[in-house]
Amino acid sequence: MDRVRGKVAIVTGGAKTILSVKDLTVSLDGRSILSGLSFELHAGEMLAIIGPNGAGKTVLLKTLLHILPYQGEIHWAESARIGYVPQRVAADRQLPLSASDLLNAEARFLKLSQVDIERAASATDLTPELLNTNIGILSGGQFQKILIAAALLGRPNVILFDEPTASLDELTEERIYDLLHRIKEEQGKTVVLVSHDLSVVYRYATTVLCIGKGKPCFGPPKEVLTPEALEALYSAPPKFYQHLQDHHGV
Amino acid sequence: MPWLAHTSAGYSIVLALLFALAAGLVGSFALMKRMLLAGDVISHLALPGFGLAFLLKINPLLGAAATLFLGTLLIWQLQKKTGLATENVIGVVFAAALGIGAAITPSDELIEALFGKNHATSLLGFLLGGLAVGFIIAAIWRLRDQLVLTLFSPELAMATGVKVDRVNLCFLLLFSLTILVGLRFMGALLAGSLIILPAAIGRRLTTKMSHFLIASSVASAISVGAGLLLNSVVPKFGPGPSIVMVAALLFVICLFKRS
Numbered sequence: 469m470d471r472v473r474g475k476v477a478i479v480t481g482g483a484k485t486i487l488s489v490k491d492l493t494v495s496l497d498g499r500s501i502l503s504g505l506s507f508e509l510h511a512g513e514m515l516a517i518i519g520p521n522g523a524g525k526t527v528l529l530k531t532l533l534h535i536l537p538y539q540g541e542i543h544w545a546e547s548a549r550i551g552y553v554p555q556r557v558a559a560d561r562q563l564p565l566s567a568s569d570l571l572n573a574e575a576r577f578l579k580l581s582q583v584d585i586e587r588a589a590s591a592t593d594l595t596p597e598l599l600n601t602n603i604g605i606l607s608g609g610q611f612q613k614i615l616i617a618a619a620l621l622g623r624p625n626v627i628l629f630d631e632p633t634a635s636l637d638e639l640t641e642e643r644i645y646d647l648l649h650r651i652k653e654e655q656g657k658t659v660v661l662v663s664h665d666l667s668v669v670y671r672y673a674t675t676v677l678c679i680g681k682g683k684p685c686f687g688p689p690k691e692v693l694t695p696e697a698l699e700a701l702y703s704a705p706p707k708f709y710q711h712l713q714d715h716h717g718v
Numbered sequence: 719m720p721w722l723a724h725t726s727a728g729y730s731i732v733l734a735l736l737f738a739l740a741a742g743l744v745g746s747f748a749l750m751k752r753m754l755l756a757g758d759v760i761s762h763l764a765l766p767g768f769g770l771a772f773l774l775k776i777n778p779l780l781g782a783a784a785t786l787f788l789g790t791l792l793i794w795q796l797q798k799k800t801g802l803a804t805e806n807v808i809g810v811v812f813a814a815a816l817g818i819g820a821a822i823t824p825s826d827e828l829i830e831a832l833f834g835k836n837h838a839t840s841l842l843g844f845l846l847g848g849l850a851v852g853f854i855i856a857a858i859w860r861l862r863d864q865l866v867l868t869l870f871s872p873e874l875a876m877a878t879g880v881k882v883d884r885v886n887l888c889f890l891l892l893f894s895l896t897i898l899v900g901l902r903f904m905g906a907l908l909a910g911s912l913i914i915l916p917a918a919i920g921r922r923l924t925t926k927m928s929h930f931l932i933a934s935s936v937a938s939a940i941s942v943g944a945g946l947l948l949n950s951v952v953p954k955f956g957p958g959p960s961i962v963m964v965a966a967l968l969f970v971i972c973l974f975k976r977s
Contacts, residue, residue: 533877554877564927565869565870566927569926570867570870573862573863574863574878577863577867577879
């Protein structure tokens with residue numbers, strides 16, 4: 469597959485704009501996934517990307533990382549240092565690999581020091597014991613923390629999280645979201661989060677981008693996520709909305 | 719042991735032991751990449767080269783090197799252009815190479831090409847082989863972090879800035895170079911086995927990455943040392959089969975280790 473990229477320019481205007489996307493179109497294996505998507509992200513924001521399964525949320529994140537081919541424009545500010553926590557890592561659990569091996573390999577590749585590893589491990593509450601445990605015997609939550617630590621290692625100021633709690637139990641999910649929130653608040657990072665959980669979106673996101681059926685919507689959660697918009701997005705009655713009204717007084 | 723008394727035989731032994739270290743190291747990463755068998759098949763790509771070299775009356779290793787590397791690049795390109803699975807592409811190229819190789823290699827030389835032979839090594843051959851082994855070990859050491867990141871998650875590696883395609887191609891070429899160094903005494907059929915067996919032994923004995931790499935290389939060197947000794951006692955076995963039998967025995971012994 470040929471890699472087709474739009475012109476990438478550096479954003480100079482508006483110091484706070486860290487990402488600007490214009491007319492982004494992505495097609496994979498001849499199938500159109502995203503078409504004419506445009507939005508901007510400002511430093512310190514937490515953008516939640518929502519939409520039904522197959523809407524292209526993960527594709528969008530990978531495109532923003534330049535892993536997938538695209539047409540259109542993706543402008544990251546010069547100051548942007550990006551960390552990425554994928555939805556699922558299909559790592560071979562039989563590998564004789566510990567979190568420490570992984571973080572050390574990444575640190576050496578990025579020419580970072582041991583202090584950086586310790587900082588990333590401490591930010592994600594990874595104990596030395598956990599760091600030296602083989603990845604094959606870690607729980608889902610512990611594995612997720614290692615992915616977050618790996619993303620934090622390069623001192624990113626923007627982190628892309630792709631459904632960081634998929635396949636985790638509710639308690640672990642809560643802990644991971646608390647951790648993400650803490651990282652964002654304490655370190656003032658810009659966060660892009662793909663999530664299926666609308667209550668999380670309401671709780672943490674400053675901006676929402678919904679992609680799927682119909683026209684994409686973009687704006688603060690309370691303005692954008694109307695019952696009509698949710699119904700159009702998911703092709704389902706707005707029962708989420710009722711539920712959220714009860715819990716969050718939306 | 720008359721052949722041991724000769725200097726060139728000494729070169730052969732030292733080169734075989736150096737090859738063993740490289741094979742153990744390359745095999746460790748091949749095992750983690752789950753491409754041990756695919757890699758074994760790659761060694762058969764040398765066979766048409768042997769056949770051509772015998773026909774053209776040139777050094778067999780030159781012919782083997784040509785088809786080994788051309789075949790490796792062909793597999794790489796076919797996989798990228800056709801989108802076929804690696805095992806599919808390797809299977810097709812392997813079958814073609816074996817057929818062509820068997821057809822054009824003189825029958826007298828075929829057994830030697832397949833299973834290796836006690837060869838005297840010249841000083842130049844020794845130096846070139848040593849240089850190749852040094853290069854393989856240095857390149858794997860340099861690539862190790864990118865290999866580890868790619869093993870864990872190609873996608874995450876790409877997001878970190880690793881050129882995953884390039885790393886995989888480099889590894890495949892280093893793999894082929896390792897096979898090439900081992901071809902003289904192991905043969906096209908058995909050169910890959912010293913990449914498979916020591917890595918399987920190392921993995922059985924260790925759980926940590928660094929220990930695994932060391933254990934595989936040590937198991938490989940022990941297999942070659944003991945295999946050559948066995949071959950000097952029973953020369954009719956040939957070096958390749960002797961080394962493989964020792965390595966297989968070591969693996970069986972390792973099976974008794976409690977996990």
